[in-house]
Amino acid sequence: MTSKALIKVENLTGGYNETVILKDVSFEVYEGEILVILGTSGCGKTTLLKHLIGLLYPFSGKIYLLGHDLLSLPEKKAMILMRKIGVLFQNGALLNSITVADNVAIPYEQHTNLKTDLINQLVRLKLKLVGLPHAAELLPSELSGGMRKRAALARAIALDPPILFADEPAAGLDPVTAASLDRLLLDLRKLLGMTLVVVTHELTSIKRIADRILFLDKGRIAFLGTMEQAMASESEPVKKFFNP
Amino acid sequence: MNAIIHKLPERITYYEVPSLESELKSLLKNPLKEIVLDFGEVHTLDSTGAVFIQSFANRLREADKQVRFEGMSANVSHTLQLFAPIESKPASKPAKENIFVRIGDSAHQWMSYFIESLVLFADIFYWAFVAFFRKKLRRRSEVINQGVQIGVNALFIVGLIAFLIGFILALQSAAQLRLFGANIYVADLVAVAMISEMGPLITAILVAGRSGSAITAEIATMKVSEEIDALNVMGVDPLPYLIVPKLYALLIVLPLLTVFANVIGIIGGAVIGVTYLDIDLLPFFKEVISVLRYKEIFTGLVKSVTFAVIILLTATYFGFKARGGAEGVGKVTTSSVVASIFFVIVADSILGLIFYFGGPSF
Structure with a gap:
């Protein structure tokens, strides 16, 4: 190599x-x-x-x-x-009390000074990338196992690690x-x-x-x-x- | 040439975007209509940068500007294509409901809570009765285990609080009774107040906070982690299996804890009687015994049994209502403690009135 x-x-x-x-x-x-x-x-x-x-x-x-x-x-x-670095945990490790979009927004909200509009656009983009464009407003408990992993992946790749x-x-x-x-x-x-x-x-x-x-x-x-x-x-x- | 050429920096990532945004804002106010964003020096562009640049270009276009991207490398061009911003539709606001509809909804909801709790109450008592005659359902070791957790482990805190309550009751009343030379009646006051009122109430509040919350959290966690569903599909009814042993334990332990609290509370009062009012220990306890009728003792015990049922029912009801994950467990646990204490105080007032005006006379 x-x-x-x-x-x-x-x-x-x-x-x-x-x-x-x-x-x-x-x-x-x-x-x-x-x-x-x-x-x-x-x-x-x-x-x-x-x-x-x-x-x-x-x-x-x-x-x-x-x-x-x-x-x-x-x-x-x-x-x-x-x-x-991004980490995709075995069970997704999404926060159950907030929506999928809010989960994906965590890295942007905690580590950047981006405006809310831009964060919302980025969240939607990442959810589209993992094939969950319509799951933004759902709670993790409303997702299937595969969807939960995809949502967790969207969160893991939020900051393009x-x-x-x-x-x-x-x-x-x-x-x-x-x-x-x-x-x-x-x-x-x-x-x-x-x-x-x-x-x-x-x-x-x-x-x-x-x-x-x-x-x-x-x-x-x-x-x-x-x-x-x-x-x-x-x-x-x-x-x-x-x-x- | 009537165009503004704006050179973009080498790196456009989530880190640089906020400063770049304030830098580019001036372009919106510039009178020139044609704007060229020069990507010639850009070598690092992440998804945040790509979405930002394209969204900002759209904002410029909305402000009647013509925007062109120039000098893009193949990589940058690819990243821009990959991360094209998604237009968002504003979320439609739900229609505001009529106030009467909301009142009706809320009344309907409370009614359904009431009916649900009645059904649960009936189920638990049915199983408590059945289990009493069926050895298998009694789960004696679980009753003992719960009794230790709810009762024995609470002895210290119940004793400490009861002692302080008795102590304070005596202290506050001593100041007044002293004026009339009625020091000895401190013993009467402390004994009656502790046995018919403060002992059962304080013990129930402590047990509701300590064990009621634990019962709710346990059941709620089992509910959200599908353990209750597992019991159901195994053909095991969760009520006799999980709840009835706790009910038996509470029915045995709460009256015993109440008696313990009463004794310790009276001892707390005696400390003030002996040290502050110069009453000897023997006359103090003789006065306590002389003032107590069976009615006070009976009132206290009836109250403690009623409170045990209330604590168990409230804890169980909220535990089974848990939804979602960790947050759901936290919410129902808080609601359960608040509701238990509220219902215990309401029941105490009702029983107090019943025994005052129409209770049995011994």
Whole structure:
């Protein structure tokens, strides 16, 4: 890869409380690529994602986002850096008490000095981009699972972040909705030039979107490479995953 | 050439848009009709910048200006196409309703609340009665667990508040009774006030705030997270399963807590009697015993049982009314506490009148 690395992880060891889940994990994610983190349940996928987005602090190691050392940044600067990443949570994490439009407007209202008219236009535009042009005034509880994820995606891409993290975007969705969400992620990558880190264990979804695969097994990287390389890998857990 | 050429900055993102807007505003007032927005130096344009530039160009056109974009790179042109602003239609205002229609709607709503609560009341009592004879429905361990949570865990706070109430009652009345040399009647006043009025009322208010809110929040959370639906589809009625053990626990625990509050309140009064009014402990308690009739004790107990039912019904009713997510739970919990305290005070007044004018005489 000749592109520059937007995410760089060096010797990351981390977990919850005192339980070590990730052991000495190192990898890079390059500009414009889609890296899929996969592995069996409990292997540390979501834990790794939480470290990358600053929700968990590792026991040791380094994380560079857009060239900044995330762990040594002062809190205020880290918050500013966080505006440059978008996160699509597993359940959408929309605020249930406000409308979809108000949810998407949060990043604009909190991080910019834009006027309300312009914010409203941007919100509508982002909802149109994710295929929800008529859902603006609905409450999250009035949306289906797939629509909720799309609305959450509209919020995640509000400020055109160069990096988007997605936790199990296809989980709990029917194959048609999951495929359309995958296509949407590919379109957004193409349109906005985003770099995507996607955590999933849906095999069909991986085949559709992954440029490279990072396979975690018991907290360690068991494989890092393209889909073709993964299919030919001699690593036992990788072989088991693709041919259960 | 009769055109204004405005060079746009290198970066137009959500960060630069507010300052760019104030810079471009002067173009609206410029008498020249033709405006050229020069994109020659623009290399970073995000969705906010793209929407802003195109919306602003539309504003200029509405002000009878001719606007041209020049010097765009392929990337910038692509971004502008991708993020073309969407015209918004002004939301239509709902028609204002006639005041009589609103009064009627509101009366109808209150009526339906009343009927719903009556149905719930009847259901709970039906199940409470049935469960009494069916061992399986009684869930004894849950009754004990609830009894500990509602009663034992509230002992400290109920005791502390009752002590302070008894103390203050005695202090306030002592100042007046002293003038007439009627110090000993402080004991009568504290005993009657605590047992027939303050004890049951204060205990019920504390339990409504502490346990009533917990019951509402628990049921509301179960409702919004579909746990109640899960019970229903398993063929388990949530009323006998969840509510009846709480009703049994409250019916047992609230009268006991009330008796406890009464005793501690009287002790609070005795502290003032002994320290401030120089009454000996023994005469104080002899006076307390002599003044109390069964009627006061009976009144207090009837009140505490009634309050237990009110707290449970209100908490359950609001819990089942929860809609939406976390905010819905918060709303019904607040409403439940306010309504419980209100209904407890209303019931206290009604029972007070009944016992004063027409209660049993012992």
